[in-house]
Amino acid sequence: MNRRRLAIAAAALGLVASQAGHLLAYELRFGTAAPHIQSTGVHAYFPLVAKTALGAIAAALVAGLVLVGLARILSGRRVRSDSEPSYVSLLAILFSLQLATFAVQEIAEALVAGASLMSAPDLLLWGTLGQLPVALIAASGLQWLSARVESAVGLIRDVVRAALRKTRATTSAAIAAHAAPDLALLVSRVAGSSLAKRGPPSSLRISSI
Amino acid sequence: MVSLAGIFWHGFGQRYDLPAPLALYLFAAGGVVVVSFVLVVMFAGGQVGPKAVAYPRRAVPLLTRIAQTPWPRVVGSLIGVLGLAAVIITGQFGSTDNDRNPAEYLTWIYFWAATLILSGLIGNLWSWLNPWAAIYDVVNRYIRISPVWKLPNLGIWPAVGTYFAFACLELTSGMANRPLIVAIAAAGYTIVTLAGMALFGRDEWLDHGEAFTVLFGIIGKFGPVEAERDELGRITTVCLRPWGVGLLRSGGAGWDRVVFVVLMLSTLAFDGIEATESWQNFTVTLEPLWLPLGAWGFFAIRTAGLVLLTGAFLLIFIAFMELVLYFGNRRADLMTTATAFAFTLVPIALVYNAAHNYSYVVVQSQGLIPLLDDPLGKGWHLLPALAGYKPSFVLAQASTVWFAQLVLIVVGHVIAVYLSHLKAGETFRTAQRALLSQYPMLLLMVMYTMTSLWILAQPITAGG
Numbered sequence: 042m043n044r045r046r047l048a049i050a051a052a053a054l055g056l057v058a059s060q061a062g063h064l065l066a067y068e069l070r071f072g073t074a075a076p077h078i079q080s081t082g083v084h085a086y087f088p089l090v091a092k093t094a095l096g097a098i099a100a101a102l103v104a105g106l107v108l109v110g111l112a113r114i115l116s117g118r119r120v121r122s123d124s125e126p127s128y129v130s131l132l133a134i135l136f137s138l139q140l141a142t143f144a145v146q147e148i149a150e151a152l153v154a155g156a157s158l159m160s161a162p163d164l165l166l167w168g169t170l171g172q173l174p175v176a177l178i179a180a181s182g183l184q185w186l187s188a189r190v191e192s193a194v195g196l197i198r199d200v201v202r203a204a205l206r207k208t209r210a211t212t213s214a215a216i217a218a219h220a221a222p223d224l225a226l227l228v229s230r231v232a233g234s235s236l237a238k239r240g241p242p243s244s245l246r247i248s249s250i
Numbered sequence: 251m252v253s254l255a256g257i258f259w260h261g262f263g264q265r266y267d268l269p270a271p272l273a274l275y276l277f278a279a280g281g282v283v284v285v286s287f288v289l290v291v292m293f294a295g296g297q298v299g300p301k302a303v304a305y306p307r308r309a310v311p312l313l314t315r316i317a318q319t320p321w322p323r324v325v326g327s328l329i330g331v332l333g334l335a336a337v338i339i340t341g342q343f344g345s346t347d348n349d350r351n352p353a354e355y356l357t358w359i360y361f362w363a364a365t366l367i368l369s370g371l372i373g374n375l376w377s378w379l380n381p382w383a384a385i386y387d388v389v390n391r392y393i394r395i396s397p398v399w400k401l402p403n404l405g406i407w408p409a410v411g412t413y414f415a416f417a418c419l420e421l422t423s424g425m426a427n428r429p430l431i432v433a434i435a436a437a438g439y440t441i442v443t444l445a446g447m448a449l450f451g452r453d454e455w456l457d458h459g460e461a462f463t464v465l466f467g468i469i470g471k472f473g474p475v476e477a478e479r480d481e482l483g484r485i486t487t488v489c490l491r492p493w494g495v496g497l498l499r500s501g502g503a504g505w506d507r508v509v510f511v512v513l514m515l516s517t518l519a520f521d522g523i524e525a526t527e528s529w530q531n532f533t534v535t536l537e538p539l540w541l542p543l544g545a546w547g548f549f550a551i552r553t554a555g556l557v558l559l560t561g562a563f564l565l566i567f568i569a570f571m572e573l574v575l576y577f578g579n580r581r582a583d584l585m586t587t588a589t590a591f592a593f594t595l596v597p598i599a600l601v602y603n604a605a606h607n608y609s610y611v612v613v614q615s616q617g618l619i620p621l622l623d624d625p626l627g628k629g630w631h632l633l634p635a636l637a638g639y640k641p642s643f644v645l646a647q648a649s650t651v652w653f654a655q656l657v658l659i660v661v662g663h664v665i666a667v668y669l670s671h672l673k674a675g676e677t678f679r680t681a682q683r684a685l686l687s688q689y690p691m692l693l694l695m696v697m698y699t700m701t702s703l704w705i706l707a708q709p710i711t712a713g714g
Contacts, residue, residue: 069535069536070535072538127584129568129584130568130572130584132565133564133565133566133567133568133569133572134569134572136562136565136566136569137565137566137569137570138569140562140566160526160527160528160704161700161701161704161705162523162526162528162529162705163528163531163532165523165559165562165701166523166528166529166555166558166559167532169558169559169561169562170558173558173561173562173565176565
């Protein structure tokens with residue numbers, strides 16, 4: 042996967058994965074009260090956002106797996122790119138994005154609620170505790186998929202193109218198989234007999250002048 | 251230090267009522283860093299390539315002559331060995347009360363805080379003070395010691411491990427206030443270090459496995475004194491240079507070095523965070539996880555906190571390095587770039603250390619003076635004139651501490667911005683690319699300035 046696409050994928054994944062990290066951080070911080078806190082008051086928006094984010098991650102994962110699986114079935118070999126992104130880099134980028142999103146989210150929620158802001162150590166400690174495990178998993182997933190999805194898409198495209206070429210070739214071969222004898226027949230007939238019979242009188246031919 | 255903090259805490263429980271809101275100080279400090287960035291760009295931003303990191307040096311013949319005599323090493327070694335012996339003996343046989351035992355003062359204030367700060371201000375003092383190297387050299391003079399094994403190519407990972415272990419003793423074990431534990435740790439580390447030097451070779455072990463040699467080697471690069479050595483390690487010239495610029499010559503690249511520098515920052519930050527209400531709430535909330543571990547639980551949660559913070563610092567730093575490379579528009583190796591820029595963070599670690607330990611060094615350090623009269627707490631009167639000494643608090647008013655910390659933190663970050671910009675000039679092809687690459691670093695520095703000041707402000711300020 043090229044850097045630009047990978048950066049876009051990482052940014053998107055970082056944003057949505059931060060919601061999973063948010064869930065985990067609150068679960069660890071508030072225990073059984075976490076679901077209630079995360080669905081009322083200033084957090085009323087959160088269940089929908091979290092569900093959508095987790096759904097998006099799941100959908101992307103399933104789509105990626107389907108593509109990789111399909112490519113493997115169609116090509117009959119393992120799907121893997123020659124180069125894969127560094128796990129450490131992916132982890133660093135995802136974690137930092139998730140932590141930043143978490144911090145912004147918490148600050149925004151506090152401002153909207155008129156509550157006091159979480160302190161920097163609070164954001165760092167709870168944010169890291171919630172976001173780091175999610176980032177570890179997300180980075181693994183992204184590295185695995187990024188090393189395969191593009192190759193898988195390439196393989197599927199190749200297979201489809203080959204199939205299309207084959208289909209076209211078969212079609213044109215079929216046409217040629219019928220057309221060539223007809224043409225030969227036509228030429229032979231035209232050249233051999235018909236024209237000889239139906240052309241101008243031999244006395245008018247140039248060669249005969 | 252944790253325990254001493256329990257007794258004195260930074261600022262002795264005094265609270266300084268800030269004349270302006272704390273946020274104003276934080277934004278002002280961040281603003282100063284931004285302004286310094288602009289000034290650096292205007293006045294020091296044009297050079298690229300090796301020229302960018304070239305710095306002026308002046309040879310000082312007097313210092314060279316002194317350094318070439320054996321005396322600095324002899325005196326330094328004597329101080330180092332006596333200090334180590336004092337820690338082990340007084341820790342073992344002295345008072346169990348930590349504020350009545352010299353081992354605590356010598357280890358946590360004179361060695362850990364003061365020597366580190368002095369090494370930053372002057373140069374690598376540890377190369378003269380190192381007691382283990384001195385013991386080895388004396389023994390080696392009479393009994394020739396040859397290395398038994400070759401140290402595997404592990405970089406400085408062994409030193410990272412020993413530094414982390416030391417940080418755990420200081421910050422997470424909860425036993426740093428027990429003189430006996432400090433003495434046992436010192437004796438144990440002495441055995442490990444001497445064995446390491448005997449088995450793998452003196453310099454091999456010191457350069458790769460001895461945490462303090464590596465640490466002071468890095469801190470010493472900040473200092474203005476630079477010694478040039480020949481192939482046998484003898485000093486040929488002693489030069490003076492501006493503070494900080496020695497860090498531009500960072501040597502080899504490796505994740506081990508990056509982790510070591512990040513650990514320097516994260517351990518200091520963790521020490522500060524432990525004093526905040528946030529940390530107390532964090533540990534109380536997570537009680538169900540660590541309380542069942544019994545006596546090990548508190549150690550486990552603190553160590554987990556330290557690891558978590560170090561991991562967070564490291565990952566954030568790497569992410570910013572990716573941004574530096576992106577804006578610098580160069581497909582350079584991440585590890586090389588991260589190592590080069592990690593060393594520009596050393597001034598921050600140094601000033602944070604100075605700011606964090608300010609009151610220890612200027613006030614609590616005086617607590618050792620009356621103990622010289624009776625170092626083992628046996629009722630001796632070796633130096634009766636010192637018995638009644640009372641520490642002076644002249645330099646330790648909460649307001650003085652706060653403003654000293656404020657200035658130190660801002661100055662450290664400004665130096666880091668400057669060094670980082672020069673390093674960018676060396677790393678990237680054009681001045682424009684170097685400038686672009688530094689915007690993420692600026693953001694990182696501003697964030698770190700504000701966060702570290704906030705952490706430092708918690709124990710000593712009120713209101714605002």
